[in-house]
Amino acid sequence: EAGVAQSPRYKIIEKRQSVAFWCNPISGHATLYWYQQILGQGPKLLIQFQNNGVVDDSQLPKDRFSAERLKGVDSTLKIQPAKLEDSAVYLCASSYRHYEQYFGPGTRLTVT
Amino acid sequence: GQSLEQPSEVTAVEGAIVQINCTYQTSGFYGLSWYQQHDGGAPTFLSYNALDGLEETGRFSSFLSRSDSYGYLLLQELQMKDSASYFCAVREGDQAGTALIFGKGTTLSVSS
Numbered sequence A: 001e002a003g004v005a006q007s008p009r010y011k012i013i014e015k016r017q018s019v020a021f022w023c024n025p026i027s028g029h030a031t032l033y034w035y036q037q038i039l040g041q042g043p044k045l046l047i048q049f050q051n052n053g054v055v056d057d058s059q060l061p062k063d064r065f066s067a068e069r070l071k072g073v074d075s076t077l078k079i080q081p082a083k084l085e086d087s088a089v090y091l092c093a094s095s096y097r098h099y100e101q102y103f104g105p106g107t108r109l110t111v112t
Numbered sequence B: 001g002q003s004l005e006q007p008s009e010v011t012a013v014e015g016a017i018v019q020i021n022c023t024y025q026t027s028g029f030y031g032l033s034w035y036q037q038h039d040g041g042a043p044t045f046l047s048y049n050a051l052d053g054l055e056e057t058g059r060f061s062s063f064l065s066r067s068d069s070y071g072y073l074l075l076q077e078l079q080m081k082d083s084a085s086y087f088c089a090v091r092e093g094d095q096a097g098t099a100l101i102f103g104k105g106t107t108l109s110v111s112s
Helices: none
Strands: A005-007 A010-013 A019-024 A031-037 A044-050 A053-056 A065-068 A075-079 A088-095 A101-103 A107-111 B003-005 B009-013 B018-025 B031-037 B044-049 B053-057 B060-065 B070-075 B084-091 B100-102 B106-111
Touching (some): A005 A088, A044 A065, A075 A088, A101 B044, B003 B084, B009 B018, B031 B060, B044 B053
Parallel strands (some): A010 A107, B009 B106
Antiparallel strands (some): A019 A075, B003 B018, B018 B070, B031 B044, B053 B060, B084 B100
């Protein structure tokens, strides 16, 4: 079974630029999550989709972050414009059972 | 508010047993999960407890006491490859769309 795929793996941008991350979840997993993980901390949920509908985006900085999940499969997370404090690893996860999430390798974002 | 407390670091030697504790304070509680994350890697699911008691999976066991808002992960016969960060995560609701809240993680260092 193929795991959760993410791209790119690494991205370096300057502040105020925009960036997009892509995620392909495990086939058949209805729930998809985007997390932000700052060095030395646990993953923090940004947004959660159930199929192609948003279930929870309460911690998404909506003035600069956006996400979509078209057709209930792939998802993209965008940051525009980026700030220095957005430097982090962005993890995508999917699940069939909500307590057992499968994470992708993440995208390490550096904002300079 | 929500809080999960776990030790920041634990050290042990190969072959030993180590216990990583997690105490939580959340608005709702439906289960405690544990995830392992190697440096630069993705979090991987280890175990889940919804009811009081001990769950055993090979060398790893997880315990939950709902009345004490406390759980732990027990790692036996430690190996060098167990050196990683370990996160406890709480599920606050029982709906399919309920996200996990992660602790800050415990870094386990296993030496020979």
